[in-house]
Amino acid sequence: MVFTSFVFFIFLPVVFVLYWFVFQGKLKAQNLLLLVSSYFFYGWWDWRFLSLVAFSTVLDYTMGRLIGAQEDERKRTWLLWTSLSINLTFLGFFKYYNFFVSSWVEAWASVGVGMPDLTLQIILPLGISFYTFQSMSYSLDVYKGRLEPIRDFLSFATFVSFFPQLVAGPIERAVHFLPQVVKARKFEYQNGVDGTRLILWGMFKKVVIADNLAVFVDDIFKQHAHLSSGTLVLGAIYFTVQVYCDFSGYSDIAIGVARLFGFDLMSNFRFPLFARSIPEFWSRWHISLTTWLNDYLFTPLSLALRDYRKQGIAMAIIGTFLVSGFWHGAKWTFVVWGLINGLLFIPYVIKGRLLQRAEVVAKGRWLPSIKEFGQMLMVFALWTLTLIFFRADSLAQAVGYFKAMGTHFSGPLMFKTGTVYVALLLALDWLNREDERNPKVLRMGPRGLRLAIEVVVAIVIFFNMLSGYKEFVYFDF
């Protein structure tokens, strides 16, 4: 089931009513309802893959208990590696098996040796990268001693499968989310209002901005060989805004829905298109994955490589970004995308300016300074160029796109109407930029105006939903 489908608008009120009116004050019953609803939500796509979610849950619950009970450090480490290996084997089989086999066959074919093609017809289970990383974080946190192993299986199963963020994040940490699952929850008016507004704003970004831009992007990437450089630049910009609205829209809806049930999910996007440097960009983009990789991969790697000083940090960054690229998909385009993003960090490693916090841009001012504007423009341009690899179906297509951009010199001749969506998003996001969890555009002005804005936004979303559903980009990951 997806958030922007009509069936979700039936599902959500039903679960909400049962949760707050039938099971109010009964924590176990509420958690059981969330678990059943989450499995129903996931099973709506393909019930067969529920077994994978269940397996992941049982595995990490058991391993967490065993690691927690074990005092021998070697055995604890062995248990952790067992847990990680099994999780990653499942992920690897469903997501990467065909990639490795076909790359192997192609590599041998390039030197004239024929190998049997052993690729399989494998369906990529929805959200497998997200829930695998989420449940792995539990074993890791228990191992690190950041969290006591949980005894209540129902609460743990609810944490792994919580439907608002099950298929596309934010990837919650056990240390942040599990305490909320085991604690009694009370409906709070402001939480409900803010959550509903966030759902509305997320829907707007996904259905109105991302889905409309997707039409231009698909056409431009398909026909890139015949289009002018100006149109191709527009195509790349459209994709930047599309993927941002698509994914951050999903995250906003997830956070909003979770609030309706009394949960607080972590922020996943903090206006990344206004970042003024590459490190700042990565503290604003897909925060739940970036911090996950930072805590469980970059930090141990950089510690292991600390003797090499700045070179060691650079290697740890590039290694982390390669994993990040590979996490996104089993394609060389993602690997190259990850590598380029890692390389873009190198100047900051040299200058020793790796840590840059995502502060509000131009706080208290209407417009950024010229310097800030120039910095934002540069980061936006670099990110847009890297995303050509992210969007391309193959390396050849990405290279062809760059080639056409560099040779077919001419202004944008077609698809110019997409700029309206880009301008609209940037303007609205600029207004919202002080708080990603409470969009200002939906709480401006007097009560009557707010009501009118909400109704108009709902109608615009509804009309756009009627013109056809487009899948969330991050469902492929």
Added chain:
Amino acid sequence: MRQFLQKIGLRLAILAVIWVIFTQLLPKHYYLGPEYVRWEMVFGKIAELKSSRSPVNLVIGDSRPEMGLASKHLRAINLGLGGTSPVEGYYVLQQLKDVPIDTLYLSYSPLHFHGQDCFHNRSVYFGFIDRAYLDDVLTRSLQAGDGIYQWHNWPWLDDLDKNFPLPWVQRQVRYLPALHNIDNYRWYIKDFPAMRARMVDNKMSYLFESDICPGDTSVQEYYVEQRLGGFSPNIVNVYFFDAMLKEIARRKIHLVWINMPLNQAVRQPSKRYYQDFETWLQQQLPVGVPYYPLGLQDACDFKDYSHLDETAANAFGAHISQWIDAQRQP
């Protein structure tokens, strides 16, 4: 919680009121677009003809005669409707059961014997085919084991239409998905008067304005018939075509079959398909029916890949008129 629910309830109520205003009070041609308006005009004309007791000549068929046959040259009223097949053709004939029809120019593209693409989303959705006739078509389709007419974009709407007793609620739900086309109102206000005047002037032919030759764009266009192998008519279409022919014979209507010209650019790859079609069609038609064969025409005469432009439609109408005269000479 109460305050929250009140807040949500208020917004839902406002949306519901807007929805009702849109679907109940707004004229359908504001959001159903030009195709609906064409259908509305054709069915308006049918209603007007019902009271006629003097003989009339008619053109019945799909969009190719609707747009490509200037019926004023034949002194005939053009009731062609885009995307239709003999299923709708028979319905139109039934609507005009008391009208004396002198000559009927019948023309469907092979594709509309082969399948259906607009039965549910135009004929039924626009509300021009009545429930009993729809049930008859679906029952025959089911009995014949046909999947083409059973397939439906919105089966739940069909169920709702059938089972829900309040017609005005049916209408809310039925036209809800079309509301996002509300910007059609600009077309209706700005361009529809001219369209209506042109149709009236042209005896209901819906002519495309002539343009400069579009070059090789027609060649580039995707065209579904190119993808088909041999011709094999759909069982439901054949049933209703047969019913039409029987009705025409019973009422002693002069039938003329016209194959609309094919775009030279698209015919070549699927020659066999058209040959099969003509062989089959000639076996179906009664002996002695004037039969205008399939022919090719230059891509420049088409406004798009399958419809003649205004100049070519007038030339073709005049040509058919002369051809009929020649047929009638002893």
